[in-house]
Amino acid sequence: MQGIRNTLEKTLNLDQLRSFGLVIETGSFSAAADRLGLTQPAVSLQVRQLERRLAVRLVERVGKRAKATPAGAELLRHSHHIETAVENAIDALADHASGITGRVRLGTGATACLYFLPAVLRSLREQFPALGIVVSTGNTDDHVRKVEENSSDLALVTLPAAGRSLSVVPVLDDEFVAIGRSDLAPLKARVTPADLAALPLVLFEPAANTRKLVDRWFAAEGLQPQPVMELGSVEAMKEMVAAGLGYGIVPRMAMVGRGAHPGLKISRLNPRMHRTLAVVVRRDKPVNKALRVVLDAILAAGAQTGRATARPK
Known part of the structure; x- marks a missing residue:
């Protein structure tokens, strides 16, 4: 767990996290790729890289749909809060950059x-x-x-x-x-x-x-x-x-x-x-x-x- 925490803090890639979330939302690597304007192999690579960094499997196939593993479901539970926190930080910095x-x-x-x-x-x-x-x-x-x-x-x-x-x-x-x-x-x-x-x-x-x-x-x-x-x-x-x-x-x-x-x-x-x-x-x-x-x-x-x-x- 501490290793996962260190990895998240140091190397979490928001693009990979977004691709993973869309794969689970659409149930398909190709559908997620269409939404992102990327190729299907590029999305698959991002998800594999995220899995390697976290040292857990995040996606599994159930029939023809891509589903989240228990570890993937846990990551999804936090992903929205992570993206919101980043957006809030960017908005706050934008105030200083552009001026109020x-x-x-x-x-x-x-x-x-x-x-x-x-x-x-x-x-x-x-x-x-x-x-x-x-x-x-x-x-x-x-x-x-x-x-x-x-x-x-x-x-x-x-x-x-x-x-x-x-x-x-x-x-x-x-x-x-x-x-x-x-x-x-x-x-x-x-x-x-x-x-x-x-x-x-x-x-x-x-x-x-x-x-x-x-x-x-x-x-x-x-x-x-x-x-x-x-x-x-x-x-x-x-x-x-x-x-x-x-x-x-x-x-x-x-x-x-x-x-x-x-x-x-x-x-x-x-x-x-x-x-x-x-x-x-x-x-x-x-x-x-x-x-x-x-x-x-x-x-x-x-x-x-x-x-x-x-x-x-």
């Missing part, structure tokens, strides 16, 4: 656009310079509508995102944190809805899914926040908090890495609050090569970010 071209229209929220997508888009540009990605920002409902209307190819949005025509694939779990100016009545390491409800708050605008999550977090404790400012930009929120105008609740991704702000301190929320970012596409959307590489890049970056930011409970 076209345009992909991507909708997303402002926070993900600022702190998650730049690295993804830079990597795609480096790998596929002929690929164009048009990014627009807005709230979840707007992007879901555009995907349903096919005016966007996909969207990276905060759940929930509903629609019978949509495929929704979670990408990343992002925790929320409270932020305050470091030198003005710093917050505790963990803050509750009651701790924050009495403070001046700078929150997302009401239409945003992120704001709805914040409101539900307070409502679970019977509280309703009274923000002094409602903004659509997380960067604007951070600057208002840094100016001492209030305290904010923002996704953690906006406060780490390139989003870190030297004048602000982070506090975790108790109970924990988080959002799920997900990719949304139409179920009937043809996934061409350009769209596939964008989808794969976003999902891979989400998995990597999730591992990098995971924290013990």
